[in-house]
Amino acid sequence: MSTTSPHTAFSDPQAFKQVYTRHWKQVYAVCYSHLKEVDTAQEMVQDIFLSLWERRQTLVITTSLEHYLVRAAKMKVLEHFRNQTIRSNYVPDVPVATEATEREIEYNSLHENLERLLGQQPDQSRQVFSLRQQGMSNREIASKLGFSEKAVEYHVTRVLRFLRERLHLVLDR
Incomplete structure (x- = not known):
């Protein structure tokens, strides 16, 4: 199907649905074969067909539709790998910082509850x-407070038991 005008298969929703039904598995297979990630491959298929639909009035396909879609899938995979590389090169500390921030928030919350x-x-x-x-x-x-050691043990045990019971209730919320 070679053409120099907007692709007629995209002119109405029913025709587009037929194109999607006929070609989505092949597009998915191309994406999945390179990524081995089901969710990402599915998202890519959706992005490719959404882009086709959005550009249906102006899109000019000069090769077969099948060839165009396979090429679009390969380009989408390359774009994904490029974005991953950029993220890993320029934002390597974000997950660690996020984990550290979460731990700090949890620590502060626990400390507030303890106090x-x-x-x-x-x-x-x-x-x-x-x-x-x-x-x-x-x-x-x-010695410092003028208590017996038994009295100190009593107070420490009492506080620890109290905290164990109450912190357990607070943390289970």
Whole structure:
């Protein structure tokens, strides 16, 4: 089908649908054979036929329609690989930065919840736990606050049990 005027197979929706039905598998096969990615190959087929439809009034095909579509598929694959190369060369840190940002957000959220929950504890328990977080031993805390080591153990155990129960509820939301 060689022509120098707009392609007549694209003039109405029914004719276009027939072209699509007849040729989409071949276009998909070309895309998939190079990519081995089902979703990307399907998107490419849609893009190619959408482009045909959008340019139907002005498109001039000087080869067979089949040859034109295979060539369009190959060009789409090349474009995909070119875009991937550009992205990997110029934006290599985006996924890492995104992961780091997500981890930072999660950390900040967890830290806020921890502080809020610690605020619900009695002053002595909060004070003991704070010193423990600073790396002091039970003996050092007991000496500093004038408590027995058993009392320090009690406060630490109490706070840890409370946090374990409450953080579990907060994180499951």
